[in-house]
Every structure is written in C-alpha cells, then in structure tokens.
Amino acid sequence: MTTDCKACPLRSQSIFDDMTQDELKKTARFKSGELSVDPGTPILMEGSNAPQLYTALRGMGLRYKTLPDGQRQVINFIFPGDFIGLQAGMLGEMGHSVEATTRMTLCVFDRSDFFDFFKSSTARAFDITWLAATEEHFLGESLTTVGQRDALSSMAWAMVRLFQRADELNMQQNGAVPFPFKQQDIADALGLSLVHTNKTIARLRQRQLLTLSDGSLHIHDLQALADVAQIELEGHRRRPLI
Amino acid sequence: MTTDCKACPLRSQSIFDDMTQDELKKTARFKSGELSVDPGTPILMEGSNAPQLYTALRGMGLRYKTLPDGQRQVINFIFPGDFIGLQAGMLGEMGHSVEATTRMTLCVFDRSDFFDFFKSSTARAFDITWLAATEEHFLGESLTTVGQRDALSSMAWAMVRLFQRADELNMQQNGAVPFPFKQQDIADALGLSLVHTNKTIARLRQRQLLTLSDGSLHIHDLQALADVAQIELEGHRRRPLI
DNA sequence: CGAGGGTTTGATGATAGTCAAAGTGAGTGG
DNA sequence: CCACTCACTTTGACTATCATCAAACCCTCG
Numbered sequence: 001m002t003t004d005c006k007a008c009p010l011r012s013q014s015i016f017d018d019m020t021q022d023e024l025k026k027t028a029r030f031k032s033g034e035l036s037v038d039p040g041t042p043i044l045m046e047g048s049n050a051p052q053l054y055t056a057l058r059g060m061g062l063r064y065k066t067l068p069d070g071q072r073q074v075i076n077f078i079f080p081g082d083f084i085g086l087q088a089g090m091l092g093e094m095g096h097s098v099e100a101t102t103r104m105t106l107c108v109f110d111r112s113d114f115f116d117f118f119k120s121s122t123a124r125a126f127d128i129t130w131l132a133a134t135e136e137h138f139l140g141e142s143l144t145t146v147g148q149r150d151a152l153s154s155m156a157w158a159m160v161r162l163f164q165r166a167d168e169l170n171m172q173q174n175g176a177v178p179f180p181f182k183q184q185d186i187a188d189a190l191g192l193s194l195v196h197t198n199k200t201i202a203r204l205r206q207r208q209l210l211t212l213s214d215g216s217l218h219i220h221d222l223q224a225l226a227d228v229a230q231i232e233l234e235g236h237r238r239r240p241l242i
Numbered sequence: 243m244t245t246d247c248k249a250c251p252l253r254s255q256s257i258f259d260d261m262t263q264d265e266l267k268k269t270a271r272f273k274s275g276e277l278s279v280d281p282g283t284p285i286l287m288e289g290s291n292a293p294q295l296y297t298a299l300r301g302m303g304l305r306y307k308t309l310p311d312g313q314r315q316v317i318n319f320i321f322p323g324d325f326i327g328l329q330a331g332m333l334g335e336m337g338h339s340v341e342a343t344t345r346m347t348l349c350v351f352d353r354s355d356f357f358d359f360f361k362s363s364t365a366r367a368f369d370i371t372w373l374a375a376t377e378e379h380f381l382g383e384s385l386t387t388v389g390q391r392d393a394l395s396s397m398a399w400a401m402v403r404l405f406q407r408a409d410e411l412n413m414q415q416n417g418a419v420p421f422p423f424k425q426q427d428i429a430d431a432l433g434l435s436l437v438h439t440n441k442t443i444a445r446l447r448q449r450q451l452l453t454l455s456d457g458s459l460h461i462h463d464l465q466a467l468a469d470v471a472q473i474e475l476e477g478h479r480r481r482p483l484i
Numbered sequence: 485c486g487a488g489g490g491t492t493t494g495a496t497g498a499t500a501g502t503c504a505a506a507g508t509g510a511g512t513g514g
Numbered sequence: 515c516c517a518c519t520c521a522c523t524t525t526g527a528c529t530a531t532c533a534t535c536a537a538a539c540c541c542t543c544g
Binding site: 095118130133 | 305309311313315332333338357372375376386388391430472
C-alpha cells in the first residue's frame with residue numbers, strides 16, 4: 001500500500017518545486033519501496049555505508065553525531081520532504097546518524113541506483129546539489145549559533161527555524177506547530193545542558209514569546225523572537241523534492 | 243601570465259583526482275581568468291549574488307559569518323584547491339563571506355557559465371556535489387566540536403584538522419606546516435574568546451603536543467592530539483579539483 | 485624611537501554545567 | 515481504581531569553565 005509518486009501528498013505542497021511528468025516517472029522508478037518506522041528507530045548509522053537512501057514522507061526525526069565519550073550533537077531536525085543519506089550516496093559513508101522521533105514513513109531508494117538517477121537528468125543532479133548546498137548553508141548558520149549566540153539567543157533562533165520549517169509545510173494552526181522533540185534533543189542541538197535548556201525555554205515563556213508543551217510549539221511573537229535571535233525573517237523558499 | 247589548467251601545479255598533487263583530457267579542456271574553458279589578492283582582501287560577501295566563482299590556486303583564507311552585533315563565526319579555513327562560491331552558484335546567494343588570509347591567487351569562473359559547466363559532464367556535476375557533501379560532512383564535525391567538546395579538546399581537534407589539510411597538500415616539513423592564521427581566527431572558529439584561546443593553546447604547548455609560532459604549526463605528537471580531540475586518524479582521501 | 489598589531493598573563497565575574505530532588509503525566513498491573 | 519513505575523520536565527543550590535577587563539610584552543615597521 002505504498003504511495004505513488006504521482007499522487008505524493010508532499011509534491012502538491014507549494015513549498016516544493018514542480019516536476020515534469022518525465023522527471024516524476026524517473027523518480028518513481030528510482031523509488032524502491034516504502035518503510036514505516038516507530039519512534040526511536042535508527043534509520044542510518046554514522047560511518048555506515050548504507051545500501052539505501054530515503055526521503056521522509058511523513059513524520060519527523062533527527063540527525064546527530066556522537067563522540068566516543070557519549071556526548072551527542074544534534075546536527076539537524078528532519079521534516080517531511082527531507083532527503084536522507086546524501087552523504088552515503090556521494091561519499092559512501094554517513095557523517096552522522098539519523099533516527100526517527102515520531103513514527104515515520106520513508107520512501108526508500110537503492111544506493112546502487114543513485115548514480116544512475118543522478119545521471120538521468122541534469123535537473124535532478126542539480127536538485128541534489130542544491131539540497132547539499134542548502135544543508136551546508138544551514139549548518140553554517142547552526143555553527144554560528146552554537147559558537148556565537150548565548151543561550152537565550154540560540155534558543156530563539158532554534159525556535160524560529162523549527163517553526164518556519166513546520167510552517168512552510170502547512171503544519172501550522174493559529175500559531176502552533178507540532179513539536180515532538182524532547183528538551184534533551186534541543187539541548188544537544190544547541191550545545192547546552194538539559195537543565196540550562198529548560199531554564200532558557202522558561203525565560204522565553206516568561207517573556208510571552210512562546211509556549212512549548214504537549215508536543216506543540218506555540219509562537220506568540222515571531223518577530224520578537226527573531227529579534228532576540230538576531231535574524232531577519234524571510235519568506236519561504238521553494239525547494240526540490242527527491 | 244595565468245596558469246594553464248594543463249600545467250596546474252595543484253592537479254599533479256596526489257591528493258587530487260585525475261582528470262581526462264576532455265574534462266581538463268572543459269575546465270580550462272570554464273576558467274575565465276586569474277586573480278591575485280592581498281591578505282585581508284574580501285573575496286565574497288555573505289548575502290551577495292556573486293558574479294564570479296573561484297578556486298584557490300595558491301594561498302590561504304577563511305570563510306566566516308557575522309552577526310548583526312558584530313560577532314564573527316569562522317566557518318572554515320580555505321586551502322589551495324578549495325572551491326569558493328558553490329552557494330552563490332547553486333543558491334544565488336552566499337551564506338558566508340570569504341576573505342584572504344595570506345596573499346592568494348584564485349582561478350576565476352563566471353557564474354553565468356556555471357550551469358553549463360555543471361551540465362557539461364556528469365562526472366563534473368558529481369564532483370561538485372561531492373564537494374558540497376564533503377563540506378556538509380565537515381561542518382557537522384565542526385558543529386559537534388563547538389557544541390560538545392571543551393576548549394582543550396576543541397583546540398586539539400582544530401589543530402589536527404588544520405595540520406592534516408596542510409599535510410595532504412604536501413606543505414609539511416618535518417612536523418611543521420605554514421599557519422598564517424591569527425589566534426583571533428581560531429577563537430572565532432571554535433566559539434572561544436581570544437584570551438581563552440591563547441591559554442588553551444598554551445596548555446597544549448605545555449603538554450608538549452604542539453608549537454604554534456612565527457606563522458607555523460609544529461605538531462609534536464599527532465596521535466596524542468587526536469586522543470585529546472577524540473578523533474580517529476585516517477588516511478587522506480582523494481578529492482576532485484574544479 | 486614610537487606606533488600598532490598580535491600575543492601573553494593575571495584578576496575578576498558571569499554564563500552555563502553539574503548535582504540533586506521534586507513534580508507531572510501517561511501507562512501498567514495488582 | 516488505585517498504587518507504582520518510568521520518562522520527561524521543572525526547580526534550587528553549588529561549581530567551574532570560559533568571558534571580560536586590563537595591562538604588559540614582543541615584533542615589525544616607518
């Protein structure tokens with residue numbers, strides 16, 4: 001009972017680029033199946049040469065790296081439409097692990113077909129590179145956050161970015177978006193301790209900027225949050241969907 | 243008096259992938275000129291839609307982002323062979339600025355030719371994507387460093403990585419490589435203050451792990467440094483040169 | 485010789501980490 | 515239906531890593 005690419009519920013969202021019938025067909029051929037996983041399931045492991053690549057169709061997850069001493073750095077959060085395994089496809093080895101936070105449905109692709117797919121159309125190759133460049137762009141921003149912003153500003157930045165990602169996928173309902181992540185996840189993403197993370201969220205709550213509870217994030221004043229984070233609010237940018 | 247791609251001094255280094263005559267010709271056609279800049283010269287600006295892209299032919303530089311309040315995060319250091327402007331080429335806008343640290347010579351490409359170049363051969367397109375994925379990989383590591391390692395471990399990590407990058411370009415002479423960066427640059431790369439950076443380097447020096455002076459970095463015990471940094475030493479990996 | 489950029493060192497203070505424990509809510513089993 | 519557990523969140527007290535401030539030092543350069 002897998003989803004046909006032609007009827008993909010993501011592709012019709014305005015955030016994703018349109019695709020020609022031909023490209024759609026190639027994508028459908030590239031797709032080798034579908035996978036549903038429960039919360040907490042590891043999807044790809046750091047250092048592994050994964051035989052399969054994925055696109056998140058439903059659900060959310062996270063990318064992370066672990067140090068030998070057990071410290072964990074959350075690299076990014078995964079939303080529907082995200083391509084998973086680019087590093088495995090290009091470099092033959094993942095630089096980070098990926099796991100599901102909610103229950104997820106993934107479109108599965110064989111790594112062995114990846115190069116053919118890449119070759120199949122310049123536009124597709126370009127899309128994949130676009131994704132890589134965009135991820136690089138985002139990671140530069142994350143690095144700047146963790147390296148330069150203080151806890152309050154970091155937290156504001158993270159909340160704005162997470163809200164925006166959910167919002168552009170139309171997951172918003174009067175100011176609130178689903179938020180399945182734990183405070184420990186946010187802490188590991190921002191390089192803060194769990195306790196300090198909790199207290200920092202509390203400060204933003206006291207300032208009436210947001211509410212974070214029951215698995216949903218409510219933004220009360222996006223502009224004020226953006227000010228705390230020192231970022232400019234911009235419109236959503238369309239992006240490719242593999 | 244520009245360098246002919248066929249006689250490129252970088253291309254003969256073992257770290258860089260070989261290239262067919264045909265690919266070489268295409269690259270030479272893509273190259274629109276050469277540029278020499280003095281230390282401190284800005285090469286690309288964050289947010290700019292640069293009309294030109296570059297490959298570092300000689301010299302070193304750095305990528306960085308600045309926050310509105312003036313804080314600077316160094317994203318990465320630039321070595322000969324690095325491609326500069328991928329984000330401008332793919333996304334139409336740079337996510338960070340780039341400036342020269344030493345005097346540099348850059349191969350210049352027109353952004354308007356970039357897409358044609360990308361299309362000109364699947365191998366070239368793949369190379370560009372490979373570079374993007376590798377950068378993403380590295381940024382994940384940087385993020386993990388800044389987010390999770392303490393100052394001593396961060397510093398050890400940075401020194402190992404910088405040493406390795408120089409080493410694979412054969413810049414090493416019995417344990418020492420050129421190191422034109424200021425302590426402020428390292429501080430901004432690791433999210434540390436200048437003072438703390440200085441004291442942290444001093445600690446590594448006291449432990450007899452390295453010496454850093456007169457523009458050169460001397461590693462006395464690479465393995466011990468890697469241990470402090472919690473990283474595995476691996477061999478150099480060949481990479482494409484645009 | 486004075487100026488300026490970079491490095492080094494010492495003193496003090498704040499942000500964030502650690503430790504510890506209580507509170508909350510969902511889920512389980514007697 | 516009421517403990518009881520377990521995972522997560524919240525709060526308070528204490529600590530330390532790292533930032534800030536200030537000043538000296540070292541070199542090169544004009």
